[in-house]
Amino acid sequence: MTRHAQALVVGGGISGLVCAYALQKAGLEVLLVEASARPGGVLNSVSRNGFLLELGPQSFTGTAQLRSLCANLGIADQLIEAPAKAPRYVLVSSRLKAVPMSPLALFTSPLIDGSTKWALVRDIFGKSVPPEGDESVAAFVRRKFSERLLDRLVGPFVSGVFAGDPEKLSVRSAFPQLHEAESARGSIVRGVLRPAKSKKGPRERPTLNTFREGNETLVRALGNKLASSILLRTRATNVYRQKDGAYHVSLEGSNNDSVSAKSVIFATPTDVTGGLLGQLEPSFKPLLTSVEYAAVAVVSLGYAKKDVSHSLDGFGFLVPRSAGLRILGTVWNSSLFPGRAPDGHTLLTGFVGGATDPAAARLNHEELSGIVHREIAPLLSIQSSPMFSNVTIWPRALPQYNLGHGDRLASIGKNLARFPGLFLTGNYLRGPAIGACAEQALAVAEEVAAVAER
Numbered sequence: 168m169t170r171h172a173q174a175l176v177v178g179g180g181i182s183g184l185v186c187a188y189a190l191q192k193a194g195l196e197v198l199l200v201e202a203s204a205r206p207g208g209v210l211n212s213v214s215r216n217g218f219l220l221e222l223g224p225q226s227f228t229g230t231a232q233l234r235s236l237c238a239n240l241g242i243a244d245q246l247i248e249a250p251a252k253a254p255r256y257v258l259v260s261s262r263l264k265a266v267p268m269s270p271l272a273l274f275t276s277p278l279i280d281g282s283t284k285w286a287l288v289r290d291i292f293g294k295s296v297p298p299e300g301d302e303s304v305a306a307f308v309r310r311k312f313s314e315r316l317l318d319r320l321v322g323p324f325v326s327g328v329f330a331g332d333p334e335k336l337s338v339r340s341a342f343p344q345l346h347e348a349e350s351a352r353g354s355i356v357r358g359v360l361r362p363a364k365s366k367k368g369p370r371e372r373p374t375l376n377t378f379r380e381g382n383e384t385l386v387r388a389l390g391n392k393l394a395s396s397i398l399l400r401t402r403a404t405n406v407y408r409q410k411d412g413a414y415h416v417s418l419e420g421s422n423n424d425s426v427s428a429k430s431v432i433f434a435t436p437t438d439v440t441g442g443l444l445g446q447l448e449p450s451f452k453p454l455l456t457s458v459e460y461a462a463v464a465v466v467s468l469g470y471a472k473k474d475v476s477h478s479l480d481g482f483g484f485l486v487p488r489s490a491g492l493r494i495l496g497t498v499w500n501s502s503l504f505p506g507r508a509p510d511g512h513t514l515l516t517g518f519v520g521g522a523t524d525p526a527a528a529r530l531n532h533e534e535l536s537g538i539v540h541r542e543i544a545p546l547l548s549i550q551s552s553p554m555f556s557n558v559t560i561w562p563r564a565l566p567q568y569n570l571g572h573g574d575r576l577a578s579i580g581k582n583l584a585r586f587p588g589l590f591l592t593g594n595y596l597r598g599p600a601i602g603a604c605a606e607q608a609l610a611v612a613e614e615v616a617a618v619a620e621r
């Protein structure tokens with residue numbers, strides 16, 4: 168049986184859910200198909216042994232759009248915020264050092280040396296021009312600042328956001344605000360500080376959020392609004408263009424064999440999107456499937472509080488690759504949000520793998536929890552083995568905005584222009600953060616709704 172919809176969204180991660188919800192709100196007859204048994208994609212909160220675990224993202228930056236989405240969904244009162252001043256640490260010479268959180272703190276921080284401070288002064292008062300071609304994050308930081316800044320702060324930050332390799336990530340694609348700052352102002356510091364000053368209205372305070380019952384609250388609320396418009400355990404397998412210009416998408420696993428829709432929004436990872444769009448135009452496939460992904464293992468460990476001597480006052484810590492450890496960093500969940508661990512216990516989450524250690528994701532669960540425990544125990548003065556552990560391996564956790572990513576997206580965009588009614592949304596386009604995914608999905612929904620009105 169072929170079902171008809173004005174818009175079909177393929178993939179029910181946060182990008183697809185937000186897009187479908189916005190389309191439904193705009194009055195379109197929308198259908199979302201999701202291959203797995205639950206919506207949410209990598210957003211997944213579970214309760215185990217009294218611990219509230221996040222198997223994917225641990226929290227998110229509360230953007231204005233996410234807050235307004237939560238208000239529309241009726242879940243704004245369930246949002247919780249991490250302590251605003253929770254310090255973040257970086258591991259240097261086997262000790263946890265607080266990360267400077269403002270330009271002034273950077274100047275006085277012992278983490279960077281005199282020559283890096285000089286480079287900052289040169290940047291503030293001087294003028295530089297970015298190179299014509301794409302530049303890696305590592306090359307950019309070396310050119311503008313120093314190897315030490317790269318090793319101690321930028322590299323760990325890149326691990327925290329992309330689980331990426333700064334030698335491969337494109338500064339233009341991964342951190343466009345830095346490239347734009349240099350292009351427009353000739354200075355990173357002046358360029359980055361300028362927009363904040365010139366923005367009208369009260370300055371938005373960045374917050375770190377989740378929900379009382381975990382990130383899943385957002386998924387559940389979107390799922391409830393979409394209700395029967397979501398088909399779970401339903402995989403899109405083929406796509407072709409009908410004579411009338413609409414798209415015919417074959418499905419596997421549902422009562423409906425196929426859907427015919429004027430607009431189709433692909434909210435799937437690039438390998439899936441490339442496979443499907445490649446059936447319409449072969450060049451889509453290599454363009455999309457060549458986006459590399461980093462694998463990440465998320466290791467949640469529970470300890471009795473009495474066995475952890477460190478105060479755990481803060482967000483957690485990141486680890487420079489030069490430290491020689493396998494963990495990329497650790498989030499101190501029960502310090503940030505209430506209800507993450509039973510009374511008298513502590514929940515910590517470690518991340519292993521990333522673009523610089525692809526072999527890690529092939530280790531078994533016992534090895535991974537062993538690595539995280541062994542590496543964090545001396546740093547946090549932990550005196551016992553964890554009383555609880557949970558490991559989730561994401562073989563394709565995060566898309567890498569590597570050198571050439573911008574050109575690749577431009578070519579994909581050109582191809583797409585030849586197929587009116589086809590749209591892309593997802594974490595490989597405008598940033599991997601949940602807020603960036605939601606923002607991009609809302610923008611796509613607006614485009615789709617505008618096309619539907621014509």
Ligand SMILES: Cc1cc2nc3c(=O)[nH]c(=O)nc-3n(C[C@H](O)[C@H](O)[C@H](O)COP(=O)(O)OP(=O)(O)OC[C@H]3O[C@@H](n4cnc5c(N)ncnc54)[C@H](O)[C@@H]3O)c2cc1C
Pocket residue numbers: 177178179180181182183200201202203206207208209210222223224225226227228401402403404434435436439463465561563564565592593594595599600601602604
């Ligand atoms: C370990 C980890 C930690 C993270 N930490 C943070 C963080 O702290 N803060 C933050 O803001 N972000 C974080 N992120 C990033 C963020 O969570 C993701 O970028 C975002 O959730 C991706 O959403 P998405 O909808 O684009 O993709 P996905 O979540 O990958 O969703 C894609 C969906 O498509 C479905 N699908 C695939 N093939 C088909 C098909 N043929 N037919 C139908 N459906 C299909 C999949 O089942 C999946 O549900 C993290 C990500 C990971 C993995």
